[in-house]
Amino acid sequence: xxxxxxxxxxxxxxxxxxxxxxxxxxxxxxxxxxxxxxxxxxxxxxxxxxxxxxxxxxxxxxxxxxxxxxxxxxxxxxxxxxxxxxxxxxxxxxxxxxxxxxxxxxxxxxxxxxxxxxxxxxx
Numbered sequence: 001x002x003x004x005x006x007x008x009x010x011x012x013x014x015x016x017x018x019x020x021x022x023x024x025x026x027x028x029x030x031x032x033x034x035x036x037x038x039x040x041x042x043x044x045x046x047x048x049x050x051x052x053x054x055x056x057x058x059x060x061x062x063x064x065x066x067x068x069x070x071x072x073x074x075x076x077x078x079x080x081x082x083x084x085x086x087x088x089x090x091x092x093x094x095x096x097x098x099x100x101x102x103x104x105x106x107x108x109x110x111x112x113x114x115x116x117x118x119x120x121x122x123x
Contacts, residue, residue, distance in 0.1 A: 008023065019113070027094065037110055038111045040086070040109035040111075043100060047090045047092065052088070053086060053087065054086070054112075055087075056087070057082045057083070057085070058084075059082070066101070066113075068101065068112060068113030069085060070112070072112050073103075083103065084104060085112075086102040086103075088102070091119070094121055095118060096119075098114065099115055101113040
């Protein structure tokens with residue numbers, strides 16, 4: 001379901017002409033295409049080192065680009081203000097990018113949101 005939201009947001013904000021069938025099969029970690037809950041090390045093993053990664057407090061992730069973080073950690077809840085969120089970005093083969101957002105849960109960084117997008121997309 002979250003994948004559908006990410007695609008809808010991408011299509012609305014980015015005006016992309018791509019659809020899910022345009023994402024090459026090799027880009028997915030698993031047959032379902034769902035990454036939520038996947039550990040960081042699985043992505044690193046599959047895609048290698050990201051082009052960039054950083055960790056910021058929850059309150060610094062605002063706007064439609066971060067809607068799935070908002071759905072997990074409401075910005076209106078002061079308890080979530082300083083929750084650490086990690087963002088990682090990969091350039092994938094086939095002219096495709098992947099951005100993942102993680103939270104630290106059960107001793108591991110786990111995916112809470114992700115989306116594929118073509119280079120040059122405007123958000």
